[in-house]
Amino acid sequence: MKEAIELSRKNIREGKGGPFGTVVVKDSTIIARGTNLVTSTNDPTAHAEIVAIREACRILRSFQLDGCTIYTSCEPCPMCLGAMYWARPKAIYFANTRNDAAAVGFDDRFLYDELPRVVSERKIPMIQLMRDEAIIAFQEWEQLEHKVRY
Numbered sequence: 001m002k003e004a005i006e007l008s009r010k011n012i013r014e015g016k017g018g019p020f021g022t023v024v025v026k027d028s029t030i031i032a033r034g035t036n037l038v039t040s041t042n043d044p045t046a047h048a049e050i051v052a053i054r055e056a057c058r059i060l061r062s063f064q065l066d067g068c069t070i071y072t073s074c075e076p077c078p079m080c081l082g083a084m085y086w087a088r089p090k091a092i093y094f095a096n097t098r099n100d101a102a103a104v105g106f107d108d109r110f111l112y113d114e115l116p117r118v119v120s121e122r123k124i125p126m127i128q129l130m131r132d133e134a135i136i137a138f139q140e141w142e143q144l145e146h147k148v149r150y
Contacts, residue, residue, distance in 0.1 A: 001071045003030060005095055007048070008073040011035035018106065020048040022072040024056035024065060024089070031068070032056035048072060049080035053087050063150055065089040074101050077108040078115060086150070 007021025017036035024032040034052030038044055049072050056065055065087040074096040076084060084092055102109060110123075119126045141147065 001073075001093060001095060003033070004048075004071045004073045007033055007035050011048075016040045017046070019104075020073055022048040022052040022070060024052050024068050024070055026056075026060070026065075026068045031059050045079065047077065047080050049076055050083055053083055057087070063087075069093065074098070074106075078111045 003023050004021040007023070008019045009021075011017055011021060012019045017039050020036040022034045023030045032052045032055035034048040034050070034055060036048045037046040037051060049070065052070070052072075053065065056068060057063055060068075063086075068087075068089045070084060070089045070092045072080075072092070072094050075094045075098045076092070077098070098108060101107070114122050119128075
């Protein structure tokens with residue numbers, strides 16, 4: 001956790017992005033690090049957790065973080081939490097809370113509020129189109145014999 005916190009502080013000193021740092025550990029060794037690079041890369045998905053997960057998966061040559069532990073300087077936002085669940089680490093540790101982040105301007109409460117809403121009631125319009133055409137891909141996937149499930 002100390003390394004994740006130091007990464008978060010270094011990141012703001014270097015002007016690369018917000019005060020967030022993450023490390024991925026496997027077998028007591030840090031295999032990947034990530035910092036928030038949203039503003040320096042113009043990528044809204046470049047949160048520290050996502051950056052670290054991408055690097056760890058690249059190193060492990062796997063889309064899952066089996067046997068890994070994630071240490072992050074702040075409680076993950078919904079996007080990062082979703083990515084972590086898809087990556088399936090054995091544990092996630094965090095330091096600051098989402099309320100601590102909100103107190104300094106990183107308030108993701110609106111995301112937590114939006115997720116349980118009915119799609120038609122969300123603030124950004126979400127309109128379903130062409131389901132009959134799109135469902136064919138799912139049907140083809142279902143029939144595929146040698147698919148890699150995740």
